[in-house]
Amino acid sequence: MWKTKTTILSLIISAAIMAEPSSSAGSDAFVYGGCSQLKFSIESAYGSNLTSLLSSLAGSAGLSRYANFTAHGVCGLCQCRGDLDAGTCSACVSRAVERIGAICPDACGGVVQLEGCLVRYDNVSFVGVEEKTLVLKKCGEPIGPDDREALTRRDNAMSYVGSTGGPYRRVGVTAGEAQAMAQCVGDLSPSDCQDCVEEAVARLVSDCPLSTWADVYLSKCYVRYYSSGGVPSHSEKKQEHKGDQKTIGIIIGIVILIILLVVFLSFTGKQCRKLQGKPKSKGSSCDHHCDLHD
Template sequence: MHHLLLLFLFLFHLATPSSAAIDTFIFGGCSQPKYTPGSPYETTVNSLLTSLINSAAFANYNNFTLPVATYDTVYGLFQCRGDLSNDQCSRCVARAVTQLGTLCYASCGGALQLDGCFVKYDNATFVGVEDKTVVTKKCGPSVGLTSDALTRRDAVLAYLQTSDGTYKTFRTSAYGDFQGVAQCTGDLSPTECQDCLSGAIQRLKTDCGPSPWAEMYLAKCYASYSQSGSHSRPNNNGNKVSFVWFVGIIFVS
């Protein structure tokens, strides 16, 4: 594939995202097991989520593990989109934590993805574990792309899928009128990240076909592409779609 990449010019800088785009709700899920309000578990969850917010002011990824007395442990992580500033990341994580507290009140585990950041906590170990479960996907209309358009789209996806000799959890590319974004969570190894992104990109092609835009979110990574003028993310209208997630429910805007 390296000889093909020489034919294309890829752009690595995207426009600074607006607050509205950063805060757009993508999905959320909660575990069925509940904890008792006012219990040590709740105190630990609150401490962990606070730590995630504070850490987001200095980094776009971090994870924490906190013990609950002597009988349990809570794991948590956040991941911001790679093009966000520290201030944007911190605001996004704070908003995600607030929404997660409402959506998953008293749940032992929960996860929430906004356009700009992802937050998850649970008492089951998930940090450092690859997970390619499809959480949610969105496909544009099957209008059919011309062969030239498909070539441009595939070139964008091919670059997102290549490591380019360096390890990057966040990747962007553009060719002609197509743009693409891909990212995996920072707890994955380079090999796991590559495997996850390759899986997400392959699912984009097989599940969405010749669509002018598509988004694929797996549990530990995502990939998306769009043709200029083909896709504008809708406002969060509260539409819900059932989805099993660690015995939970997924809500999709």
């Protein structure tokens, strides 16, 4: 259990560091990314297997919006937003593969979420596993306290995406409407997908109760909302919240250093000796082995 928890923890920590939006436009805009703390040797078999896996993911995106592969102990998946065509999906996943290679060059696990697609890999099996850990949350400018119509539109949109079945849900696609979308990673069962979306909706409503727009990303699903005024682009969000992001970044950095120190001193020595003896997850073809640096 420790290995899985450590991987998830480190991915979340790295996601917090790298969540500042870029100025890129469209489906390639960066949302978040993260890497596991466990590292592998570049010359190892794990490294070549990972390269093969990422190549397979990039090659599959033009054929399907979701795919998962296993390459001798490395599990990975890619997924595109439900409204993207094949060409845009393929380009997005190729870009995400490039980004994950740059962000996590020797990490045993990594994830990159762009506006239009997701790429994730690990040596610990995660495909088909329900995960509702909060990865990223953003709240926009406040709605006027007396704007009951805006709140009603928001609640109606959230009710729709929270109750409508399917892995990809969208409401309010015409101009002037409140808009919302939700999507689950394609490896989830319908019931797990519904649980994940309901959790994300509940977090958005409770944590961003009066926001004109909001994004909530959990490990295996996300929910996004924006009012009829339109959602700011990533570059606009960056400009509008630049000062807040600097302050938050400093706080996050301090907290992360403390967490990493505690995790390293408390668990690394004892738990690493247990990794080789950890049993495989049921139904998984990943061997949970990563050729570590000395």
